[in-house]
Amino acid sequence: MDELIAILKEIHPDVDYMTATNLVDGKILDSFDIISLVSEIADKFDVVVSAEHMIPENFNSAQALWNLIQKLEDEE
Amino acid sequence: MLFTSYEFIGFVILLVALYYVLPKKAKWPLLLLGSYVFYFFAGWKFLFYILAVTIITYVAGILISKNKKAADARFAEMKALDKNGSGNPEEVGKDARKRYKEAQKAKRRHIMAWGITIALLILAVVKYTNFTIYNINGILSAFHAPKRINFLTIALPMGISFYTFQAVGYVIDVYRDRHEAQTNFFKYALFVSFFPQLVQGPISRYGDLSTELFTPHTFNGRVVERGLQRVIWGYFKKLVIADRILPAVNTMIDTPENYKGAFVFMVMMFYALELYADFTGGIDITIGIAEMLGIPVKENFERPFFSKNIAEYWRRWHITMGTWFTDYIFYPISVSGPMLKLSKWSRAHLGEKVGKRVPVYLASFVVWFTTGIWHGASWNFIVWGLGNFVVIMISQELEPLYRAFHKKVNTDDSKIYTVFQIIRTILLMSALRLFDCYRDVPLTFKMFGTMFTTWNWGTLGNGALLGLGIGKADYVILGIGTLMLIGVSMLSHSGSLRDKMEKKLPFAARWAVFTILLLVIVVFGAYGQGYDAAQFIYNQF
Numbered sequence: 001m002d003e004l005i006a007i008l009k010e011i012h013p014d015v016d017y018m019t020a021t022n023l024v025d026g027k028i029l030d031s032f033d034i035i036s037l038v039s040e041i042a043d044k045f046d047v048v049v050s051a052e053h054m055i056p057e058n059f060n061s062a063q064a065l066w067n068l069i070q071k072l073e074d075e076e
Numbered sequence: 077m078l079f080t081s082y083e084f085i086g087f088v089i090l091l092v093a094l095y096y097v098l099p100k101k102a103k104w105p106l107l108l109l110g111s112y113v114f115y116f117f118a119g120w121k122f123l124f125y126i127l128a129v130t131i132i133t134y135v136a137g138i139l140i141s142k143n144k145k146a147a148d149a150r151f152a153e154m155k156a157l158d159k160n161g162s163g164n165p166e167e168v169g170k171d172a173r174k175r176y177k178e179a180q181k182a183k184r185r186h187i188m189a190w191g192i193t194i195a196l197l198i199l200a201v202v203k204y205t206n207f208t209i210y211n212i213n214g215i216l217s218a219f220h221a222p223k224r225i226n227f228l229t230i231a232l233p234m235g236i237s238f239y240t241f242q243a244v245g246y247v248i249d250v251y252r253d254r255h256e257a258q259t260n261f262f263k264y265a266l267f268v269s270f271f272p273q274l275v276q277g278p279i280s281r282y283g284d285l286s287t288e289l290f291t292p293h294t295f296n297g298r299v300v301e302r303g304l305q306r307v308i309w310g311y312f313k314k315l316v317i318a319d320r321i322l323p324a325v326n327t328m329i330d331t332p333e334n335y336k337g338a339f340v341f342m343v344m345m346f347y348a349l350e351l352y353a354d355f356t357g358g359i360d361i362t363i364g365i366a367e368m369l370g371i372p373v374k375e376n377f378e379r380p381f382f383s384k385n386i387a388e389y390w391r392r393w394h395i396t397m398g399t400w401f402t403d404y405i406f407y408p409i410s411v412s413g414p415m416l417k418l419s420k421w422s423r424a425h426l427g428e429k430v431g432k433r434v435p436v437y438l439a440s441f442v443v444w445f446t447t448g449i450w451h452g453a454s455w456n457f458i459v460w461g462l463g464n465f466v467v468i469m470i471s472q473e474l475e476p477l478y479r480a481f482h483k484k485v486n487t488d489d490s491k492i493y494t495v496f497q498i499i500r501t502i503l504l505m506s507a508l509r510l511f512d513c514y515r516d517v518p519l520t521f522k523m524f525g526t527m528f529t530t531w532n533w534g535t536l537g538n539g540a541l542l543g544l545g546i547g548k549a550d551y552v553i554l555g556i557g558t559l560m561l562i563g564v565s566m567l568s569h570s571g572s573l574r575d576k577m578e579k580k581l582p583f584a585a586r587w588a589v590f591t592i593l594l595l596v597i598v599v600f601g602a603y604g605q606g607y608d609a610a611q612f613i614y615n616q617f
Contacts, residue, residue: 031402031407034407035407035410035411035435035439036432038410038411039411039416039419048416049411051407051412052252052253
């Protein structure tokens with residue numbers, strides 16, 4: 001989780017990712033940020049986040065994103 | 077049957093009345109029948125196209141769903157056999173199950189690819205054949221070849237870009253397991269053809285629209301009232317503003333040699349107003365009619381002319397198209413295997429900073445090229461799309477500069493700076509929209525250039541504006557109408573104005589407001605005998 005927070009902090013250093021739950025719905029993360037994020041996640045966690053996972057629910061909070069990574073790791 | 081015709085108004089009244097009178101079971105079939113009757117009036121031959129797209133995407137959805145169900149059942153069976161030790165590990169073990177899952181997914185991907193390719197091929201043939209011929213002839217001409225290919229007579233079926241995208245989105249969503257396929261062909265046909273949104277969208281998602289579309293709604297006065305209010309507001313925008321300013325725009329763009337310099341700026345402003353009133357007015361009518369039937373349709377605009385930059389503008393203008401392109405083109409390209417490999421390669425060879433941008437920029441380029449050509453089969457629209465791409469990319473690259481500027485100059489609470497940002501965005505978008513106005517790309521650049529080379533601003537004040545096909549009275553009506561648009565937009569900042577009116581005004585007062593608005597449309601609307609009601613601009617897309 002710390003590694004994920006570090007990636008997120010690189011994109012928007014000023015956001016409190018431990019409490020934020022509307023990263024997409026609140027327009028904090030835009031589509032450009034999400035692509036950077038997916039690319040970083042692929043590198044750091046060796047999982048592929050495909051287009052079908054690109055729904056706001058998976059990116060609205062660090063926890064949701066972490067859950068997605070865990071799920072993808074389990075599937076690998 | 078134009079939205080602005082008496083026939084259409086009669087058709088809607090009859091349909092809404094029948095909808096609430098008929099028994100529950102007959103409600104959605106009535107909507108399907110009504111949608112096909114509406115489409116029939118646009119041209120009976122066009123029914124072939126909508127039926128073809130419906131059948132192809134319906135079959136694709138069913139096949140994908142069937143495969144998914146069978147694959148899930150078999151997967152569960154394999155897991156159970158593996159768990160209780162009664163199966164061969166090579167056939168039911170973890171690796172075997174993974175292989176099986178991937179193979180079945182590949183099958184579904186093939187079905188999806190076939191389904192959407194055929195549907196898009198139909199769109200491509202009717203929309204882009206003559207554009208392709210035009211470009212081939214251009215190449216032949218460049219090489220001094222004696223032969224030319226004749227253009228084909230293909231009429232563009234009404235709303236084909238909208239319903240094809242809606243149907244393609246449905247197939248992809250079934251593949252992505254966002255929802256199951258609709259097994260009832262007629263229900264699916266209604267989703268594709270739902271008449272209010274056939275003309276110019278919004279591009280709905282099956283998951284958003286289907287439940288309420290098939291639910292038999294009972295009469296609710298409040299719901300019908302709200303829908304009707306929205307429809308009236310839509311007609312006000314279309315008939316009092318968009319169609320009234322149309323002759324002035326046409327005069328200036330049809331004879332560009334007579335309208336250079338300051339007049340190009342007037343084209344920018346007038347066309348911005350016309351397009352906004354036309355498109356949002358049409359969407360208001362669409363959403364209002366659906367609302368009268370108890371069916372909520374996704375909003376397509378969020379006060380776009382209050383955007384502070386182009387990226388924000390595109391999140392607030394034609395929202396359903398923007399999200400469609402993001403979900404079904406931008407994301408799949410950006411996170412595709414080859415793109416991730418390219419990203420890795422470019423980060424290793426070009427540096428972290430540049431490498432990160434490669435997938436985003438390449439995917440954005442494709443999205444904006446597609447957005448351009450989706451709007452129309454001409455280089456004007458392609459250049460317009462790529463113009464948007466260039467501006468967005470430049471502002472993205474300038475982001476660190478903006479941040480540094482804002483660190484030094486605090487603009488957080490500056491209303492003046494916000495107004496500057498809004499005006500800058502309106503001017504940029506209006507300049508790009510010139511490609512939508514003039515007949516070709518070189519002429520557009522030339523006309524844009526005359527704003528800086530032909531200094532004729534003084535003529536605007538000397539009565540030249542009265543020679544554009546609209547008179548003083550028209551300008552007064554347009555001025556008041558525009559102020560009303562801005563006023564309503566500002567009042568809607570903190571939520572729907574109709575909601576506020578409902579809370580604060582009694583029924584009689586609310587209806588007094590809308591009756592006056594209706595009278596304004598009747599008295600000041602551009603319609604009636606001898607008036608050539610204009611088709612909605614987005615209808616041609």
